[in-house]
Amino acid sequence: MIQFPPADPRSVPNHHPALDTLTEYAAGQLRAGFDLVVATHLRGCARCRSEVAALETLGGSLLNTIAPAPLNANALAATLARLDEPAPPPPARNLDQLLAGARRRWIVPGIWVAPIDTPHDPDDRVFLLRVGPGASTAHHRHSGAEMTQVLSGALSDGGIIYQAGDMVELAGDDAHHPKVAGDQPCICLFATQGRLKPTTLAGRIAFALAGV
């Protein structure tokens, strides 16, 4: 069972999703895996929560101006007839429940991954990755974008240190080699569009074992 302490409601980390990404999130357009990573970032970022609230207001305004799509003639009657139905149980969409169901697979000493289902997008990958201090992930390329939310510890990539609460977005054509920074293990939530492509043999073996 993997658990993370609740974030301080006022905390604001240093690295955030791009405004475009928050807009796609607010509009409901993000792919399933990225949606989860951004949602995880929002839990710990007061700044992005307020951005998203503003973008949702934009969505509400645009909803007022969208060309209406006519409903079936009986839609209102059918809905009124269902008003007294008991409410269905709320869907399990709590991140902790999801993480609790994720199974760890040790790859090499110090490194495990826990893949998370990506419904309706089988080509995408979402996984938790734990890397011990001093270790680094395989040098890799990806065919699509990649998003990483640091859950604990710290990560260094491209000369920047990302702390717990920070989110890193990479475009599809970057090759990179994130490393653990500091003396604590780093746990991250990764989502990629398409499979990762490790650029070294050891990386290819590790990735094959990990199923990412």
Add this chain to the structure above:
Amino acid sequence: MPKPSDTGPVEIGQLMSRIAAGDRAAFAALFQLAAPRVKAYLVRLGSSSAAAEELTQDVFLTVWRKADRFDPAKAGVMTWIFVIARNRRIDGLRREASTVTYGTTPPEAADDDAPSAHDQAATTQSEQRVRQAITQLPPDQQAVISLSYWDEAAHAAIAQTLNIPLGTVKSRLRLALMRLRAVMEDL
């Protein structure tokens, strides 16, 4: 029961308090006003007409059940409905393909700390003010913002639709969002 055409933002707010009190006529009025727009949004995000129809019913059942939790000091009615619709759709997609579900905190379940400084009149006007701000954007930015907000089509498709380079789409979108954000910060 007010006719849908009579229902401006202030009347919508009144509908919500009547719905929270169990008034089915008020619910019907809100449904007629907003349901075709919710369906249009779901269709734009890629749902079939039949699926959008069904999801729209679910959205309004949620509106009925959670009406007492609607807080006009926090969000406009259409914003509240929009977020419910977005979350229902994501839940639906997840249910279709997997038993594992995950996602964002729905607005109706969000924590209730931090009382808002806004009064009710200000927030019921906020969607209107954003709408006004949109109409004041240059036409090229208006086109980009509504296309990119609603259509699941990537920015590349917008570039094609509007016959402009991709970089231009991105910079127009960013400009438009910056301007809107300046307006929304005052809300």
